Amino acid sequence: MLRVGINGYGTIGKRVADAVRKQPDMEVQGVGKRSPDYVAVNADERDYAVYAADESRADGFREIGIDLAGTVDDLVAESDVIVDATPSGVGAENRPLYERHETPALFQGGEDATVAEVSFNARANYEEAEDADYVRVVSCNTTGLSRFLAPLHENYGVEKARVTLVRRGGDPDQTGRGPINDAVPDPVSIPSHHGPDVQTVFPELDIDTVGLKVPTTMMHVHSVNVTLEERPDDVEDVTELYRNEDRVLTIPDYAGIDGAGTLKDLAQDAGRPRGDIWENCLWEESLTLQGQDLYCMQAIHQEADVVPENVDALRALEGELSSAESRAITNETLGIDL
Numbered sequence: 385m386l387r388v389g390i391n392g393y394g395t396i397g398k399r400v401a402d403a404v405r406k407q408p409d410m411e412v413q414g415v416g417k418r419s420p421d422y423v424a425v426n427a428d429e430r431d432y433a434v435y436a437a438d439e440s441r442a443d444g445f446r447e448i449g450i451d452l453a454g455t456v457d458d459l460v461a462e463s464d465v466i467v468d469a470t471p472s473g474v475g476a477e478n479r480p481l482y483e484r485h486e487t488p489a490l491f492q493g494g495e496d497a498t499v500a501e502v503s504f505n506a507r508a509n510y511e512e513a514e515d516a517d518y519v520r521v522v523s524c525n526t527t528g529l530s531r532f533l534a535p536l537h538e539n540y541g542v543e544k545a546r547v548t549l550v551r552r553g554g555d556p557d558q559t560g561r562g563p564i565n566d567a568v569p570d571p572v573s574i575p576s577h578h579g580p581d582v583q584t585v586f587p588e589l590d591i592d593t594v595g596l597k598v599p600t601t602m603m604h605v606h607s608v609n610v611t612l613e614e615r616p617d618d619v620e621d622v623t624e625l626y627r628n629e630d631r632v633l634t635i636p637d638y639a640g641i642d643g644a645g646t647l648k649d650l651a652q653d654a655g656r657p658r659g660d661i662w663e664n665c666l667w668e669e670s671l672t673l674q675g676q677d678l679y680c681m682q683a684i685h686q687e688a689d690v691v692p693e694n695v696d697a698l699r700a701l702e703g704e705l706s707s708a709e710s711r712a713i714t715n716e717t718l719g720i721d722l
């Protein structure tokens with residue numbers, strides 16, 4: 385059993401902990417938590433061993449009835465591998481702690497690519513993580529784009545990708561984020577940083593991205609245009625390609641799913657934990673071929689799509705299972721088959 389410590393128990397960390405717990409070959413050693421708040425209480429109620437990230441706040445945990453299992457230093461020592469899910473930039477500060485204990489670690493997409501040896505997506509470059517000690521699971525948007533581009537690149541060749549990312553203003557618990565009444569170019573400079581981030585997974589791929597932020601907490605939506613090297617015979621061939629991808633949910637026309645709201649409703653009806661959608665959500669009707677150009681739109685649940693990728697990255701570090709084998713276990717245990 386691989387003992388996994390989760391350092392940073394927030395939006396991503398709590399989801400990764402629950403996903404790891406469902407795996408037959410892994411267990412959660414414990415979670416590193418900084419604040420004695422409702423999320424800490426929830427971790428305790430879920431029977432995760434809680435380790436204090438900030439020793440000076442240890443009394444606060446005791447006051448709300450949480451018996452600490454130790455400090456994050458102890459968690460790193462007792463774990464075979466750490467998933468660092470702390471806020472952007474904190475992961476890089478934590479890396480010396482993991483090195484001191486010779487504990488391999490995963491970092492998240494908010495970190496610079498330089499934090500790790502490999503920027504990871506299970507569908508695109510699983511094998512590259514097999515010899516690494518430190519791996520960065522790329523961001524929600526880069527994960528969504530990597531899953532989308534990998535099969536297209538393999539089958540038809542991507543000459544050039546152009547993507548407009550309509551990004552959610554914040555996660556539901558980020559009460560201070562916005563905008564609340566605007567559509568904001570973010571960043572206003574073009575291209576945005578998302579394209580270069582995709583190139584950390586596909587170094588040779590030509591891609592330009594543009595970003596905007598809008599007043600929703602639900603999902604990101606990507607408007608995609610890809611110029612292909614080889615034209616598919618029919619757009620139905622492309623639709624079929626994506627129907628066969630395990631982490632792409634192709635939305636049929638009949639479903640009446642017209643946006644992120646109906647997608648979240650579907651996930652809740654399906655009994656998904658926290659209403660999570662781990663897959664890219666690709667509108668079949670939007671897939672359009674014009675000459676060599678493919679167009680489409682997909683929605684990405686920012687809180688969820690990186691979760692199965694973290695599980696697979698843990699197995700990639702272990703080096704015992706292939707990408708297909710790991711993804712099959714992760715998909716089955718999480719229930720990725722809406």
Ligand code: NAD
Pocket residue numbers: 391392393394395396397416417418419437469470471472473474492493494495522523524555686687690
């Ligand atoms: P979050 O703020 O929801 O959670 C981070 C948690 O880490 C919080 O509980 C915070 O208290 C805790 N923390 C802060 N400093 C700590 C420390 N020194 N040690 C231990 N814990 C500490 O953040 P998040 O949204 O889960 O993001 C985590 C990482 O995942 C970031 O790199 C982010 O860019 C990336 N990511 C986020 C999303 C998303 O949409 N939320 C999607 C993909 C990737």
